[in-house]
Amino acid sequence: MIPELGHFALALAVVFATAQAVLPLWGAARGDARLMAAAPALALGQLLALATAFAALIWSNVVSDFSVLNVVQNSQSLKPLLFKITGTWGNHEGSILLWCLILSLCGGAVAAFGGGLPSALRARVIGVLGATSAGFVLFALTESNPFLRVWPPPMEGQGMNPLLEDPGLAIHPPILYAGYVGFAIPFAFAVAALLEGRIDAAWGRWVRPWTLASWCFLTGGIALGSWWAYYDLGWGGYWFWDPTENASLLPWLTGTALLHSAIVVEKREALKLWTVLLAIATFSLSLSGTFMVRSGILNSVHSFANDPARGVFILALLALVIGSALLLFALRAPVMTATGLFAPLSREGALVLNNILLCSIAAVVFTGTTYPLFAELLAGAKISVGAPFFNATVLPLALPLFAAMSVGPVLSWKRAVLGPALLRLWWAALAALAVGLISSLHARLLPALAFAAAAWLVFGAAAEIIERVRLFRIPLADSLVRARSLPRAVFGSAIAHAGMGVTIAGIAGMSLAVHTIVALHPGQSTELAGYRWTLTDIHDAQGPNYVARVATILVSRDGRPVVTMTPSRRSYPLQQQSTTDTAIHTNLLFDLYAVLGEERDGAAVLRLHVNPLAPWIWLGGLVMALGGGVSLSDRRLRVGAPRRAPAAGLKPA
Amino acid sequence: MSGENLARRRLLLLAPLALASAAGAGFLVVLDRMKRGAYDPHTLANPLLGAPVPDFSLPAQPPATTGFDSAALRAAGGPVLVNFFASWCVPCEMEHPQLIALQRGGAQIWGIAYKDSSAAAAGLLSRNGNPYARLARDEPGRVAIDWGVYGVPETFLVDRTGIIRWHQAGPIMPETITETLQPLLRRYA
Numbered sequence: 102m103i104p105e106l107g108h109f110a111l112a113l114a115v116v117f118a119t120a121q122a123v124l125p126l127w128g129a130a131r132g133d134a135r136l137m138a139a140a141p142a143l144a145l146g147q148l149l150a151l152a153t154a155f156a157a158l159i160w161s162n163v164v165s166d167f168s169v170l171n172v173v174q175n176s177q178s179l180k181p182l183l184f185k186i187t188g189t190w191g192n193h194e195g196s197i198l199l200w201c202l203i204l205s206l207c208g209g210a211v212a213a214f215g216g217g218l219p220s221a222l223r224a225r226v227i228g229v230l231g232a233t234s235a236g237f238v239l240f241a242l243t244e245s246n247p248f249l250r251v252w253p254p255p256m257e258g259q260g261m262n263p264l265l266e267d268p269g270l271a272i273h274p275p276i277l278y279a280g281y282v283g284f285a286i287p288f289a290f291a292v293a294a295l296l297e298g299r300i301d302a303a304w305g306r307w308v309r310p311w312t313l314a315s316w317c318f319l320t321g322g323i324a325l326g327s328w329w330a331y332y333d334l335g336w337g338g339y340w341f342w343d344p345t346e347n348a349s350l351l352p353w354l355t356g357t358a359l360l361h362s363a364i365v366v367e368k369r370e371a372l373k374l375w376t377v378l379l380a381i382a383t384f385s386l387s388l389s390g391t392f393m394v395r396s397g398i399l400n401s402v403h404s405f406a407n408d409p410a411r412g413v414f415i416l417a418l419l420a421l422v423i424g425s426a427l428l429l430f431a432l433r434a435p436v437m438t439a440t441g442l443f444a445p446l447s448r449e450g451a452l453v454l455n456n457i458l459l460c461s462i463a464a465v466v467f468t469g470t471t472y473p474l475f476a477e478l479l480a481g482a483k484i485s486v487g488a489p490f491f492n493a494t495v496l497p498l499a500l501p502l503f504a505a506m507s508v509g510p511v512l513s514w515k516r517a518v519l520g521p522a523l524l525r526l527w528w529a530a531l532a533a534l535a536v537g538l539i540s541s542l543h544a545r546l547l548p549a550l551a552f553a554a555a556a557w558l559v560f561g562a563a564a565e566i567i568e569r570v571r572l573f574r575i576p577l578a579d580s581l582v583r584a585r586s587l588p589r590a591v592f593g594s595a596i597a598h599a600g601m602g603v604t605i606a607g608i609a610g611m612s613l614a615v616h617t618i619v620a621l622h623p624g625q626s627t628e629l630a631g632y633r634w635t636l637t638d639i640h641d642a643q644g645p646n647y648v649a650r651v652a653t654i655l656v657s658r659d660g661r662p663v664v665t666m667t668p669s670r671r672s673y674p675l676q677q678q679s680t681t682d683t684a685i686h687t688n689l690l691f692d693l694y695a696v697l698g699e700e701r702d703g704a705a706v707l708r709l710h711v712n713p714l715a716p717w718i719w720l721g722g723l724v725m726a727l728g729g730g731v732s733l734s735d736r737r738l739r740v741g742a743p744r745r746a747p748a749a750g751l752k753p754a
Numbered sequence: 755m756s757g758e759n760l761a762r763r764r765l766l767l768l769a770p771l772a773l774a775s776a777a778g779a780g781f782l783v784v785l786d787r788m789k790r791g792a793y794d795p796h797t798l799a800n801p802l803l804g805a806p807v808p809d810f811s812l813p814a815q816p817p818a819t820t821g822f823d824s825a826a827l828r829a830a831g832g833p834v835l836v837n838f839f840a841s842w843c844v845p846c847e848m849e850h851p852q853l854i855a856l857q858r859g860g861a862q863i864w865g866i867a868y869k870d871s872s873a874a875a876a877g878l879l880s881r882n883g884n885p886y887a888r889l890a891r892d893e894p895g896r897v898a899i900d901w902g903v904y905g906v907p908e909t910f911l912v913d914r915t916g917i918i919r920w921h922q923a924g925p926i927m928p929e930t931i932t933e934t935l936q937p938l939l940r941r942y943a
Contacts, residue, residue, distance in 0.1 A: 378770060385774065412785045420778050427771035435764045471777075474784055 104169050107157025108248035110150045111198075114205070114238045117147035121208065121231025125224035129296070137224035141212035144227050147234060148209035151202045158198060158247050159189045168254035171195065171247040177260040177675055179646040187271040188261045193411075194247035196274060200391065201241050203275075203282040204234045211286060218307060225293035226286070233285055236418045244414050260675040263647065269329040277326060277349060280319025281387040284356055286311040287363075288384035291377040292426050295433045300373040305366030308380065310733060312363060316356050317729035323349050324722025332683050337616060337694060337710045339718055342491045347470040348390030354463040355383040358456045365449045368514060372453070374434050379456075381430060385423040386463075391415075393470075444516045451509030458502040465494045496547070503554040503605065506598055507561025511568065525568045529560035544613055551609035558602030562595040593732025597725045604721025610691075610714025620704040630711040632693070633657045639697075639705050647671040649682070652697045652705055656686070668697040668707075687716050802910070802918045807836075808900040812890035815867045816876040821890040822864065828916030833942040835863045835935075836910045837886070838898055840870040841878040843906045849925035853885035856931060861939055867891040868898050868906050911935075913942040 121143035128136025161169045162185045165178045175192040176185060184191075190199040208230040215223045241247070290308045294300045326349065331339040340346060359379040365372045443449050469486045507529060511522045523530075537553030544552070567573075569591065570583040619627045626635035638653040651669040655662060666684035673679065686693040692715040698706035802808070811823035827834060837853065839846045857863055865886035867875035872891060879886075892898055901910065903923075911920035920938055922930065 374767070382770070389777075412788070413782070416778065416781055416785060423774055424771065424778070427774055431764070431768040431771050434767045435760060475780055478780055478784055 103157050103160050104166065104248045107154045110153035110157065111242050114147050114150035114154065115235065115242055117143055117150055118231050118235035118238050121147055122228055122235050126228035129221045129224045137220050140224045140227040144208035144212040148205040151205045155198055155202045158195060159186055162186065162189045167258055168250050170249040170251045173251055173255055173258045175261045177258040177646060181645055183271060184266050190274050191261055191265040191270060194245045197241050197245050198247055199275065200278055200282060201234065201238050203278050204237060204285055207282060207285050208234060222293055222297065225296050226289045229289035229292045230285060233422055236421060240414055240418060244411050260673065263671065263673040263676055263678050263680045264333065267333050269325060269333060273322060273325045273329055276318050277322030280315050280322045281352060281391065283315025283318055284352060284384040284387050287359060287380040291380035292429060294377060295429045298433060298437065300377060300437065302367050302370050305363050309363045309367065312356065312360050313729050313733050316360055317726045319353050319356060320722055321726040323353060324719045328719045332685055339611065342488050344470050345394050347466050348393055351390060351463055351467055352383050352386040354459050355379055355386060358459040359383050361452045361455050365452050369443065369449050371443060371449060374437060378430060381426045388419050388422065446519060447517045448509065448512045448514045451505060451512050454505050455509065458498055462495055462498045500554065503558060507557055510565045510594060526561055526564050529557060529564045532560045533557035548609045548612045551605050555602040555606035555609060559599045562599040566595050589735035590732045593728045596731055597728030600721045600724030600728055603717050603724055607714045607717030607721055610717065611712055614710055614712040616708065616710040618706065618708050620706050622704045629709050631658060634709055636705060636707065644671065646675065647673045654695055656693060664693065666695045668695045670697050689716050692716065802902055803921055805918060806916050807912055807918060810897040810900060812866065812892055812897060815889040815891035816872055817879065817884065818889035822888050827912055832862060832914055833939050834912045835861055836866065836912055837863055838866050838868045838903050838906050838908045840868045840906045841874040842870065845925040846907045849907050850882045852926045852928060852931060854883050857885040862887050864888045869893060869895045911938055
């Protein structure tokens with residue numbers, strides 16, 4: 102009964118989404134206030150229907166309803182409850198439904214918080230979201246229906262991919278999807294602006310909070326995904342330039358560019374068409390990322406299934422959504438007014454540089470990711486593009502970006518003078534130089550440069566705040582008063598820039614990681630990075646739906662025990678798969694990381710790593726997301742707060 | 755804005771659409787090839803795909819009394835599956851029933867025992883059955899390097915002209931036979 106309810110709710114969502122696409126857009130075109138006013142209710146209706154469908158699918162998983170095909174294929178009765186719930190979106194059908202739910206949540210959010218928008222703009226934004234949603238919900242209903250029944254129901258399900266039986270998976274996809282799909286809102290704003298034929302400063306202000314919120318989720322989602330790869334895959338790496346990872350990095354790069362160019366639209370009414378194009382491109386990259394992974398067109402560890410038939414449907418949807426947006430852009434943009442020129446050396450000039458560098462990195466990553474595909478297509482050559490390509494091409498673009506990141510915020514709008522601006526950063530530059538010189542004693546050139554860049558970003562962000570509150574130059578109390586009156590967005594951007602620095606420090610630290618592979622009999626030990634690792638014991642253990650082989654490793658330093666680590670290897674009989682369960686001990690400065698491999702003649706093969714600064718990589722990501730959150734809490738950015746009025750007289754942020 | 759200027763602007767702003775369309779068309783072609791089985795993103799790149807089998811000559815692996823060389827392989831006159839295996843390899847045990855099934859289905863499988871003692875490999879075959887039409891052994895593993903083998907089991911499909919058409923690292927599973935090998939064996943028959 103419940104699955105049928107879910108199925109019906111899914112069908113209802115298609116109806117709501119179609120109505121949400123047609124009525125408000127038609128109303129906005131005709132100037133019909135009643136049709137436009139229907140938009141929020143329709144968006145909320147779609148949200149309610151999809152939430153019901155999703156809840157029905159979760160329920161089917163929780164009670165292990167093996168008459169539902171999707172549950173049979175991806176669940177088993179012995180699975181712990183948490184994984185029954187998270188398993189709902191750990192498969193193709195469920196993840197597409199989650200994707201649709203979040204998209205309808207976007208429509209619902211604009212409906213609920215978009216009260217301050219002009220009614221025509223709001224109707225168009227909700228209408229565009231509805232049109233996008235309609236296609237994907239229709240896809241979920243027809244091509245990837247999670248509510249299909251199976252008769253007779255089997256006694257037991259086939260279980261889920263053990264790699265995905267992990268608490269990290271509970272939160273990672275929803276957060277990542279919220280980031281991906283959230284960019285549908287800036288996209289809808291861009292298309293609505295093209296339909297209206299008007300982009301102004303107010304438009305920039307409306308787009309920014311939505312972009313910022315999606316960006317925070319995407320940043321958090323990427324950080325979590327990288328962390329998951331680090332501890333769950335057990336390869337000791339954190340970023341593999343895997344197509345799936347690149348698919349999430351691409352919208353992050355263009356989304357970051359969008360975040361910054363929207364500021365220029367808001368403050369200077371420049372870069373308007375570029376910003377619209379970025380908004381379209383960012384969501385398009387999110388969509389094609391989903392497409393590339395879900396259709397299995399790119400070789401990746403993350404893809405669920407190879408299904409070209411589904412791929413064709415999604416490709417047609419993408420062509421419709423992206424194609425019509427870009428067609429509208431090609432038709433409408435040429436007649437929209439070209440915008441003013443400005444001095445290259447200014448805040449907006451720095452933001453343009455940011456955009457150029459970020460988009461160049463995105464172009465390079467896109468080329469590298471799709472090159473094997475198109476090399477095969479055009480030249481019939483089988484090529485794989487790996488980390489060496491990306492490292493060699495992304496780094497030269499990233500270094501100038503990092504260099505400019507601290508300078509940009511201290512430049513003034515319209516026309517800046519470099520000398521005084523750099524003077525404010527002298528001590529940050531000095532600190533970066535010192536860090537670079539000290540680390541060059543212990544590391545090769547590139548890590549040393551990266552450490553210097555990290556210090557430059559963290560201290561540069563601090564310098565900006567210190568400069569603004571005139572710390573140490575006026576009495577402390579006055580500085581505090583100044584700090585309190587500073588817009589939160591200033592703190593937000595400083596925190597986010599510093600977070601980038603923390604991540605870079607982590608990445609640089611990881612390049613100094615050491616590891617060893619040893620075969621040890623119980624009682625034997627080995628040395629790595631000043632630690633003595635002793636294999637004390639190896640035994641069997643029984644889990645709820647797996648059997649495990651657990652090694653006990655005593656790690657000591659100078660004869661004093663540091664920690665006991667228990668890496669294990671799990672074997673899932675139902676899925677005939679085994680996974681490694683990495684043991685990680687961290688003190689935030691470095692990670693001790695142990696993986697249990699095969700056993701031969703009573704000896705266990707152990708892979709041991711010492712990873713300096715590893716936790717900083719994800720910590721930095723969280724700091725970046727936090728900075729976005731702080732910025733989002735700025736009164737002036739609060740959703741719905743701004744009115745379409747001249748933005749003159751406001752302090753630059 | 756002059757007319758010529760506007761036209762240039764139009765063309766420029768049409769570029770994103772053109773770019774996206776080209777990418778979309780590319781994806782469509784690749785998807786179509788995937789559907790026909792002509793493209794699988796998960797196959798590992800082996801430089802020998804589409805190339806003739808490398809020159810080699812290997813001694814016999816009991817129970818066979820003669821080994822084989824590249825000339826014999828090229829002269830076999832039909833699609834041959836060349837399978838690298840070893841008695842010490844667990845996935846090979848998993849793969850064995852599928853090889854037997856393939857042989858019963860009429861496929862010609864030539865086996866190369868990789869880095870294995872002659873007695874141990876012969877023991878495996880007497881225990882589990884012998885699916886191989888011909889058997890050779892590569893105890894030093896040098897020929898395997900020429901073939902680009904990075905682990906056992908690894909299987910290559912050689913067509914009647916001696917060209918390597920397909921390659922899989924890892925065990926052949928029942929679905930590999932139905933989804934991949936049967937169509938390929940028919941195509942190169």
